[in-house]
Amino acid sequence: MDELYVNGDVPQIEGKRCEAFLCQDYRAEGVVEDRAYITHVCFEGAWYRLYFEPFLIFWRSSTEAPEETREPGFEFGLEDIGTKCHIKGALLISLAQEVVAEGVKVKFSFENGRSVSVLHRNDRAEVECS
Numbered sequence: 001m002d003e004l005y006v007n008g009d010v011p012q013i014e015g016k017r018c019e020a021f022l023c024q025d026y027r028a029e030g031v032v033e034d035r036a037y038i039t040h041v042c043f044e045g046a047w048y049r050l051y052f053e054p055f056l057i058f059w060r061s062s063t064e065a066p067e068e069t070r071e072p073g074f075e076f077g078l079e080d081i082g083t084k085c086h087i088k089g090a091l092l093i094s095l096a097q098e099v100v101a102e103g104v105k106v107k108f109s110f111e112n113g114r115s116v117s118v119l120h121r122n123d124r125a126e127v128e129c130s
Contacts, residue, residue, distance in 0.1 A: 002055045002099055003055065003099070004055060004057070004097060004098065004099045004104055005055060005056045005057070006056075006057045006058075006059065006097065007056060007057070007058045007059070008058055008059035008060055009059060010059055010095070010097070011041075011043070011046070011048045011059060011061075011095075013041070013043040013046075013048070013092055013095060014092055014093065014094060014095055015091065015092065015093075016043040016044045016091070016092055017043065017044055017089060017090065017091055017092075018041065018042070018043055018082060018087050018088060018089065018090055018091075018092060018108075018110065019042040019043065019044065019045070019082075019088070019089075020040070020041065020042040020047075020065065020080075020082050020088070021039070021040075021041050021042075021080075021081045021082035021085070021087060021088070021108075021116060022039070022040040022041075022065070022066060022078050022079065022080060022081065022082070023035060023036040023037075023038075023039050023040075023078070023079045023081050023118075023127050024036075024037050024038040024039070024040060024066055024076050024077070024078055025037055025076065025077045025078075025079065026074070026076055027074060027075045027076070027077060028073065028074050029073060029074070030075075032077075033124075034123075034124050034125055035079075035124070035125060035126050035127060036118050036125035036126060036127045037051065037076065037125065038050070038051045038066070038076075039051070039081075039106075039118050039125075039127070040062065040065065040066050041108075042065070043092065046061070047061070047062035047063065047064060047065065048060065048061055048062060049061075049062050050106060050118060051125075052104065052120035052125055054103070054120075054123065055099065055103070055104055056104075057097055057104055057106060057120075066078060079127075081116060081127055081129070084129065085114055085116050085129035086112065086114055087108070087110050087112070087114050087116060090110040090111055090112045090114065091110060091111040092108060092109070092110055092111075093109055093110060093111050094107070094108075094109040095107070095108055095109075096109070100119065100121075101121075102121045102122065103119060103120045103121030103122070104119075104120050105117050105118070105119045105120075106118045114129065114130070115129075115130050116128070116129055116130075117130070
């Protein structure tokens with residue numbers, strides 16, 4: 001099995017309330033190429049970015065919410081996962097990072113029994129609600 005590498009400081013967000021959970025997709029010529037190109041999360045006023053390379057998880061602090069970007073030939077859209085998955089306002093009880101078949105997964109588990117996983121495989125990231 002491949003080894004998991006983390007670049008940056010994993011945010012200390014367990015026990016904090018989720019204010020926003022946004023997935024920024026990457027679109028080329030209007031076609032979504034990567035659904036969760038960058039994941040932006042906000043817990044109690046602090047923003048963080050989560051993104052990937054094969055078997056490598058990057059965490060970065062941010063200062064503000066992202067915006068949609070449109071350039072000729074490509075664009076970055078935003079999907080409000082916090083609202084869609086019913087985690088906005090919920091307390092995070094667990095943040096887990098692990099190697100899975102052909103990739104890595106970051107799982108956010110909340111007090112209301114909901115969870116959101118960001119899975120990176122084959123140079124693409126997907127998001128799953130449960």
